Amino acid sequence: MKDDNQDLTELLQNDAQRIRESEEFDFILHQDTMRRIRLEEPGENRERGFYWSPLKVSATAAIAVIAAVLVFRFDEPPAQPETKSGQEIAQVADPEPSSVLSYRNAFAEGEDVLLAMLDQEARVVLPRSAAVFESNR
């Protein structure tokens, strides 16, 4: 004679089998299974504590994935609202390399900073390998 636990185990195994066969998580199947578990579960077993089952593992995993997606999404910096020009103006972006503005900003920090920038750009911005010099060779 099968006891209540055996009935429940078989039911869960069947459901688990169906879940494995479906490629995607089936919310209706999940709800249906949960409802049947609640119906089949004897009153005294309701308080006997948590135990893992394939269904619970699947459901927990699905919830974890959804939660993770939500958490990571909200961890991203919020999109900056488009600002209109106003009274608080701040310098935000680095100007183009080799531009008058970039050199002026560097000079404001000191002549050495400007010269270091020029030395770096002499090698990086227009090396001999630059395409612009190809026609010379």
Next chain:
Amino acid sequence: MKYPIKSIILVILCCAPSLLRAAEVRSSRNTNPALLYWQAAAELPPLSEAQARQLREIADGKIPFKAEIIEEFDFEQPVKFLRKAVVSEAPCEWGLAWEEGVAMTTPHLAKMREFSTIVLVLAEAKFAKGEVAGGIDLLLVAHHIARDAGVTPFLISNIIQNVLERRTIETAARHCMSWDAEMRGDYARRQSELPGLSSLPQAFAWELAWIDAWEKELLEDFDQAREKLGLAASSTESDPFEDPKLVHEMTDSYRKVHAKGMAALKLKGKARRVAVAEFEENMTADLTANKKLTRNILVALAMPTLNKMVRGEDQTSIARAMLKSALKHGPEISEKGLEGQPFKLVRKDGGWELESKELEFSLKIRK
């Protein structure tokens, strides 16, 4: 004559290389030097960061020259183009996109500093081999490079021009005491024949061109104009720039401050330094006290620090005067001979220097 045609052909063949060379020289004398500088850039051997730093340190006089440092590089081709550039009689036109305003790119400045470094290192090589005339020729190439870097008068090019000129003078000063009087005289004469350096007031005047361009852009497309300056606005308040009147007030405010700065820059010597320092103090005080930042935003963001630029130009000016004295007196230079000059002879670190009486500047003339 028995073989007239054959003789003529023979003469032409013999003279062909000289004729071709003469034609080439004539052609390069009419070429925009900027193009020749870019051709020199195309011929520069690739340098690693460490190699480039080592060359700069030699040119700056920070480390002694060693022949093995340049042995691995072939600078013949780039120097050939540099020599052509400096003898060209055509104006040096860099073809800058002025309509870009302060976003205008000026990559030639970085390359001109690199050329100056290489030429000064090659001059050191000549002096090390005892080839003084060859070294002096290269010093004059470096003087020309400084002038062509500053030929377009805007503030950054003026700064670079002065930096390159001072470094060339410092290189000459380190060696000139070992030259004979004739060599020193020849160098002094050729130096005096060089084109003049661009002046700071001339460069500062060009600042208004940026403002004119920016004002036009602000009225046409504020966001794009703001982006060019690398500025972003953050305010939930109403947009003050929607009022064209305010844009005019903003640029007018800049022009008024610019006019005061120009008046200070046109003074000479110590009076100029005092006036410029006062101008900057007043400007800072006005900006701090004035709550209407929007109206003064251009002054706050775009007005350059003239104080440092004046110091740079004054240092170049006194460096030239010091070198002139050093070339004139040679190894017999003495305190007595420098009477009335704004600099004095001082002994430092076992060598001799000419030290400015007013500025923070000294020129090493003997080890």
